[in-house]
Amino acid sequence: MTFEQLIPAPARAEGPGGDGFVLDASTTLWAGPGTQTTEHWLRGTLGAALRLPLAPGAEGAPGSVALRLDSELEAEAYRLTVTGDGVEIRGGTAAGVFWGAQTLRQLLGAAAFRRAPIAPGREYTVPQGVIEDAPRFGWRGMMLDVSRHFTPKEGVLRYLDLLAAHKLNVFHFHLTDDQGWRLEIKRYPKLTEVGAWRSRTKWGHRQSELWDEKPHGGFYTQDDIREIVAYADSLHITVVPEIDIPGHSQAAIAAYPELGNTDVIDTAALGVWDTWGVTPNVLAPNDHTLRFYEGVFEEVLELFPSTFIHVGGDECPKEQWKDSAAAQARIEELGVSNEDELQSWFIRHFDKWLSARGRRLIGWDEILEGGLAEGAAVSSWRGYSGGIAAAQAGHDVVMCPEQHVYLDHRQHGGPDEPVPIGWVRTLEDVYRFEPVPAQLSAEEAEHVLGTQANVWTEVMESHGRVDYQVFPRLAAFAEVAWRTLPAPAERDFADFERRMTAHYARLDALGVDYRPPGGPLPWQQRPGVGGRPIEGLPPMV
Ligand code: TNX
Secondary structure: OOHHHOOOOOOEEEEEEEEEEEEOOOOEEEEOOOOHHHHHHHHHHHHHHHOOOOEEOOOOOOOEEEEEEOOOOOOOOEEEEEEOOEEEEEEOOHHHHHHHHHHHHHHOOHHHHOOOOOOOOOOEEEEEEEEEEOOOOOEEEEEEEOOOOOOOHHHHHHHHHHHHHOOOOEEEEEOEEOOEEOEOOOOOOHHHHOOOEEOOEEOOOOOOOOEEOOOEEOOEOHHHHHHHHHHHHHOOOEEEEEEEEOOOOHHHHHHOHHHEOOOOOOHHHOOOOOOOOOOOOOEOOOHHHHHHHHHHHHHHHHHOOOOEEEEEOOOOOOHHHHHOHHHHHHHHHHOOOOHHHHHHHHHHHHHHHHHHOOOEEEEEHHHHOOOOOOOOEEEEOOOOHHHHHHHHOOOOEEEOOHHHHEOOOOOOOOOOOOOOEOOOOOHHHHHOOOOOOOOOOHHHHOOEEEEEEEEOOOOOOOHHHHHHHHOOHHHHHHHHHHOOOOOHHHOOHHHHHHHHHHHHHHHHHHOOOOOOOOOOOHHHOOOOOOOEOOOOOOOOO
8 A cells, every 4th residue: 555545645645665554453542632533433443344452542652543633733634644653643623633544544455444354363554654634625525315315324324434435524415305305303294204205206317208116215313313413423524404495395395285386286286296307386485484494494403513504495496486476475565576586585584594593504506596695605506607606796605516516417428327317427527627616716716615516316216326326426526625636637637547446446345336437337227217318309418
């Protein structure tokens, strides 16, 4: 193992030199004040993989791993020093120490990514040298859509491990959508009794004629969520929950029909949606809806300590509001000029509501339409433009343009790609993704909190399908989010690919069902299941 096989590559590495440090049964672990999360993680994860006790030892004892905070380092920065005598990880914060431990794991080889040793009694040598490293962005995220296809709790915990292994620190949890409500809300039990299940599922892109005729569903109890949030916290990952309003809400309307535009359609006849796309069935913009969702958000705030709370705000078609006498009366009463401003009023309500409780609202870039609420942040998904406009207006932005980092989009143009949708975005394309657009001045660019990759699951019916779409591209994304890389065209993709050889072995050890460089294995293909483009349809671009 050398320093040249790390992903993400560190900012600076000196070495390797000397014989290295051998971790064995006698190696002790000393954890300075404030470094307990890493102490537990090292013992629980590395200790299990290598079957080493990593017993508590004295500060400065030879043959030890030492963890300490160092106020001279920036938050999340770390310095990993390996001598013939031991390993020291210093971090600017507890998170910095933890990221240093992730690097240590990579230096130990693929075996360190298993849950138990494959060669008991083997020694593990860490190369000698110094690594100094710090992230480019404070928001390095992945969004997982658990509405379109449910990921059971165990799968979520596993993804948190995978994020941590890539030094990603935000898990955007897309909990509600038209096709399923996944979060237990005590005061509204029907949200999960009714809203967490659909009778059947479109198999493939919405233009496909295939159906999976079996019920699909599931949800997280509040205790599940507490466990997920606490587990994420132990990995220095923040969970940002998303409750999508006022569009993408058909599952909620199916559970509580009075939330819909009852003067336009018979909302009592609506079920949880069984196909994909954008439904016209959106929330009614009235006081009852506001009070209902305040109730939802009250429980959300109790469960999720994150400063940011995502309220969706995307793809809210305005037809029903145009046709609704009640919505039109509301427009008049508020003195706003159109339906976009009505949506803006709706979002602003929750912006104020969240601010009053010490939180901050974040929403998809449609929340810019009709005027962006003060203090709100934007997830820029329809390209860079929403993010540019928001940053120029002084709002914080998370860059996640669909043209670059939507991992549901196919990663190769070949005919074997399973359920191919969207643009072809290869591993190299993701490696060359630049989160900060050139149009922003240095000052405006300060508003780019970071970047995230979004994993929408319409065409991912299983854990294996999610892995296939996410990996290996998440590794390239992690490097983009962590490192300060040259301009896209100048990035050394060949070097990244070379490092990926070691990384594939780590992913194998972790049991990740990634797309192999040579294309999908037979069982990863989905012959006959339509994506888009499909025959007879114009291509998406
Ligand atoms: C657009 S991104 C959506 C999602 C879909 C996704 C599919 C966003 C805010 N809305 O509802 O799942 O495209 O790529």
